Amino acid sequence: MDISALIDEVIAREGGYSNHPADLGGPTRFGITQAVARANGYAGDMKVMPRTVAETIYRRVYWERPGYAFVAEMAPRLAAELLDTAVNMGPGTATGFLQRALNAFNRNQQDYPDLKVDRRIGARTLAALRAFLALRGKKGGEAVLLKAVDILQGERYLSLAELRPANEAFLYGWFANRIG
Incomplete structure (x- = not known):
C-alpha cells in the first residue's frame, strides 16, 4: 500500500484553501483545519500552508497514529x-x-x-x-x-x-x- 498515493488522493478530493461560512472547521487548506495545523506546529497563514505540511500531518495524524498501516497489511x-x-x-x-x-x-x-x-x-x-x-x-x-x-x-x-x-x-x- 502506497500511503503517499493515498494522501495524494485525499488532497485531490479536499482541494486547496477553503473558509466556508457554514464549516465549523474554519480556515482549511488541503483538508487540514487551522486547529489541526496549529496542533501540529504550523503557525502560518492557512492560505499559504505548504502541501508538504499537509502531507506530513496526514501521514502522522491520520495514518500512523491511528494504526491504519497495520490494517493495510490485512x-x-x-x-x-x-x-x-x-x-x-x-x-x-x-x-x-x-x-x-x-x-x-x-x-x-x-x-x-x-x-x-x-x-x-x-x-x-x-x-x-x-x-x-x-x-x-x-x-x-x-x-x-x-x-x-x-x-x-x-x-x-x-x-x-x-x-x-x-x-x-x-x-x-x-x-x-x-x-x-
Whole structure:
C-alpha cells in the first residue's frame, strides 16, 4: 500500500484553501483545519500552508497514529477508507465504525470476542479483523467491512445535517465524494 498515493488522493478530493461560512472547521487548506495545523506546529497563514505540511500531518495524524498501516497489511482497501473517513470525521470515529462493524459480524462472539469500542486500533481490534477475514475471506470480508463502514459514515452524515441544518450545504458532496 502506497500511503503517499493515498494522501495524494485525499488532497485531490479536499482541494486547496477553503473558509466556508457554514464549516465549523474554519480556515482549511488541503483538508487540514487551522486547529489541526496549529496542533501540529504550523503557525502560518492557512492560505499559504505548504502541501508538504499537509502531507506530513496526514501521514502522522491520520495514518500512523491511528494504526491504519497495520490494517493495510490485512485489508488495504479498508485501510484506505479508514484514512479518508478519519480525515473527514476524525480517526476515533473511523476506528469506532470498524470496531462496531466487527462486533456486529462476530455472530454473538462465536467467531471472536466483542471489542470495546474505544476508538483505537490495538492488538484486540487487529486480532478481530484477522479472525473476521480468515472466516469470511480476505476479498469478500474486506468488501463487507467496507460497506459497513460506508453505511455508518452515511448515517453519521445524515445525523449531522439533521442536528445542524447548516451542514446540509455539505451533505451532497459528502455522499458524492466520500461514500463508496
